[in-house]
Amino acid sequence: MATHQVAEDQEDVVLRRKFLGAAVGVSTVVITGMPAAASGRQPVLTGPSAALEAALLQPPQATPLTLDQLTLALRVAREDFRQARYAALSANLPKLLATATASRDHFTGRSRENAQAALAHAYAMAGELAIKTRSGTAWVAADRALTAARASGQAAPLGEAARVLAVTMRQAGRAHAALEVLAGACATLAEDTSPSAQGVRAASLLTAAYTAAHTGDRTRALDLAGEAEELGRRLSRGTDTDSFTIHATRAQCDAFHISIHNVLGTPDEGLAYARRINPAVFTTAERRARYWTDTARMWARLGDHGRTFAALRAIEQQAPEEARRPSVRALTADLVYAPVNLPGLKEYAARTRAIQN
Structure with a gap:
């Protein structure tokens, strides 16, 4: 490799590290005052919740994959989530997380950072599934997603991990703190003009709008929803949509308005949005x-x-x-x-x- 190319690569790494240094520098311990796993007596877990616990706390042995193979495995798992095949996803998560970890440990340099990003997305997906099932393992998944995202040096997985953490916090009754996490993530993502980062930013704005409703702040909730919709209109049709699960289309923004008004206690204001959506x-x-x-x-x-x-x-x-x-x-x-x-x-x-x- 030419000397100037090495220098450019090193400079790129430094800039991205500096970028992430201003990002969501939090952990679940700092935010919640509790360890990553929820404190207190835990219920007996069954179904997807039990599989999630096994995936996060007792991962199987695995061998590394190539980055292309790892990307394909993530795509398959994400499709299970998108089609609401949660039992299938939870059954496959232990192997996926173990394989992504082994792959991360196998690589060096830029390939390792890309594997870290893949691992962050895998843990974020595990967190989303835990949120669906109201499993306490959401804290573990969100914390590990953030750790891997920071190590990747990439904004999009960091933003998605922060969004999953914020939803976990909101479900635990910490909506105000969750909103601050989302505000920090959105501010950081605003500095990265890549389509993937802006797609995650739009999703985070929608989540922030719903979270603001949980704090009772109607004005902020509606302003954030409007900002998400405006950003969604600007995003290119070529935006990468494979790395996250919420996209700020007009219909999705309308659906979030229904959620927001439900939480604010004004469901009648959600009627107009519901009537204009074709599911x-x-x-x-x-x-x-x-x-x-x-x-x-x-x-x-x-x-x-x-x-x-x-x-x-x-x-x-x-x-x-x-x-x-x-x-x-x-x-x-x-x-x-x-x-x-x-x-x-x-x-x-x-x-x-x-x-x-």
């Missing part, structure tokens, strides 16, 4: 199911039991495993015990494990 525009089962979950919550808050049940049935039709998520089961159980008689509701509730037979 078919969402390209993944996970996002379609999330839309129906948001509308189910909206109708429940508006007291329309029939439409709530219709939305719940749509969740099951689009993604059966989404209908068995803890938060959706809770919504179903609330409907079962409401003063209403809806044909098929009790059968649906039993099928999705919201109630016992």
Whole structure:
């Protein structure tokens, strides 16, 4: 390699390290005051939660892959997430995380940094699955995703890891602190004009808008949602969409407005957004199911039991495993015990494990 090329590579590494030095320099211990694994007595984990715990705490032995092979393995796993095949994803995560770790340890130089980025994305995906199942392992996954992302020297995996950590914090009742993490991540990502970094920034702005709603700050929530939508319109059609799960399309931004108004206690203001969304525009089962979950919550808050049940049935039709998520089961159980008689509701509730037979 020519001397000037070596110098350029070294300068690039230094600049990226400096860039990351200003990024989200936090860990779950600093933010939460607890170790990465949630403190206190833990429930007995079953299904995807048990597989996640095994993946994070008892990984199997694995051999390295090439970067192309690792990228392909990540793509397959991410497709399982996008199509809401959570059982399949959780079954494959132990091997994926172990293989990504072995690959990272095998490489040096720029290849090692790329492997670190892949490992960060893998841990971020594990964190998203843990969030879905309300598993305490989300803390572990988010912390490890941040560690790998920082080591990669790349902004996009760092932003995605910070977003997963912020969602974990919000679920734990720390919405204000989560919002500060997202604000720091978005500020850092704004300095990187690459399409992937800006795509993650748009996703983080949407998450920040929803998080701001949880703090009760209506103005900030709507401003952040508007900023995400504006950025989404500017993003090129060629933006890399394979490394993260939320994209700031108009429909996705509308769906987040429904979520925001549900949290703010103004579900009637979400009606206009719900009516102009065609669920078919969402390209993944996970996002379609999330839309129906948001509308189910909206109708429940508006007291329309029939439409709530219709939305719940749509969740099951689009993604059966989404209908068995803890938060959706809770919504179903609330409907079962409401003063209403809806044909098929009790059968649906039993099928999705919201109630016992």
